Amino acid sequence: MSVGHVARGLEEAGIATTTIMVEAFRHRAEQMVVPRAVITRFPMGRPLGAPHDTDRHLDVMRMAFSLLETATESGTIVSYPQAYRVQTA
Amino acid sequence: MSDDADASVTGVGETFDEFRRSFSYGSRGNLNFKFMKSMSEADAAAFLATVLQQLGDAYDTGDVSPMIETAIEAQIAGYAPKPADMPPMFEFDSGPFAPAKTQVSEATIGLLTTSGHFLEDDDPEPEGMTQAEAVDRISESLRGTPTLSEIPRTSDVESITVRHGGYDITSAAIDPNVSFPIDRMNELERDGTIGALASTYFSFPGATSQGRLKRELDAWIDRIKAENLDYMLLVPV
Numbered sequence: 051m052s053v054g055h056v057a058r059g060l061e062e063a064g065i066a067t068t069t070i071m072v073e074a075f076r077h078r079a080e081q082m083v084v085p086r087a088v089i090t091r092f093p094m095g096r097p098l099g100a101p102h103d104t105d106r107h108l109d110v111m112r113m114a115f116s117l118l119e120t121a122t123e124s125g126t127i128v129s130y131p132q133a134y135r136v137q138t139a
Numbered sequence: 140m141s142d143d144a145d146a147s148v149t150g151v152g153e154t155f156d157e158f159r160r161s162f163s164y165g166s167r168g169n170l171n172f173k174f175m176k177s178m179s180e181a182d183a184a185a186f187l188a189t190v191l192q193q194l195g196d197a198y199d200t201g202d203v204s205p206m207i208e209t210a211i212e213a214q215i216a217g218y219a220p221k222p223a224d225m226p227p228m229f230e231f232d233s234g235p236f237a238p239a240k241t242q243v244s245e246a247t248i249g250l251l252t253t254s255g256h257f258l259e260d261d262d263p264e265p266e267g268m269t270q271a272e273a274v275d276r277i278s279e280s281l282r283g284t285p286t287l288s289e290i291p292r293t294s295d296v297e298s299i300t301v302r303h304g305g306y307d308i309t310s311a312a313i314d315p316n317v318s319f320p321i322d323r324m325n326e327l328e329r330d331g332t333i334g335a336l337a338s339t340y341f342s343f344p345g346a347t348s349q350g351r352l353k354r355e356l357d358a359w360i361d362r363i364k365a366e367n368l369d370y371m372l373l374v375p376v
Contacts, residue, residue: 051229052253052345052352053375059356060371061235063364069373074218081227083234093171093211095306095376101314107323111372112332115243118370124234134207
């Protein structure tokens with residue numbers, strides 16, 4: 051919910067935002083009508099993925115940044131399609 | 140084990156209902172699983188039984204990903220709004236929308252997280268509080284005024300620490316990039332995905348008074364605007 055206030059304030063100030071958050075808080079994104087968001091099906095506290103899972107972090111971020119170029123209205127919320135990767139190394 | 144030992148610590152005489160609730164700011168205090176408090180007893184029992192079944196399977200397969208997926212599913216169910224819940228404090232039908240003015244590859248982009256990361260030599264109020272104290276004092280945080288910390292983009296990830304009473308910070312402490320992707324921003328600038336980076340990023344612990352946050356917001360927006368950025372990546376936890 052906190053980030054929803056920040057997003058709304060920034061958009062009103064003319065700064066477009068894109069948000070990465072976990073599925074458990076999808077309802078918050080919807081209630082706050084977050085302008086653009088990628089929802090990851092990851093555990094709370096790890097919205098970009100597991101520690102040191104660099105490729106996954108970058109992939110999620112690229113999807114979030116692409117929303118800046120494609121979204122045409124507030125409340126553009128999309129789901130990241132991949133599962134949380136388990137670190138085996 | 141003495142007869143008068145605390146049942147929530149020893150498990151002796153503890154009901155399953157007490158057990159599942161003990162993970163949420165109780166004797167077991169494991170924020171990864173505090174969502175069990177928000178499930179029905181039957182759903183919490185089914186969750187644990189499924190995880191144990193999958194643990195047994197993992198003895199043979201070595202694959203723990205089904206357990207992780209079960210926990211994520213249970214967390215989503217635990218946090219989902221319930222009919223008996225109070226209505227949300229804030230709910231909107233629409234929201235402001237600043238149209239994108241430039242390609243990301245030509246834009247200056249900032250970063251703001253609610254993870255509670257901060258520079259070790261810029262400890263926000265209450266200064267010096269430990270993570271354990273932050274968890275113990277979560278009710279106080281939820282009534283308090285948040286501090287917006289600044290983290291220069293050139294900061295070494297080793298100089299960044301994290302404190303937040305609302306979630307399990309283990310991953311965020313091991314690698315801040317899971318919720319404050321300072322290194323990933325550098326990498327995306329280097330490969331040309333991002334045009335340029337803001338000089339300063341921002342962080343605060345999102346477990347805070349929403350009313351007090353809103354009162355701080357105009358001043359925060361002014362500080363952020365001074366970064367002259369086109370876009371902001373927001374990462375709540």
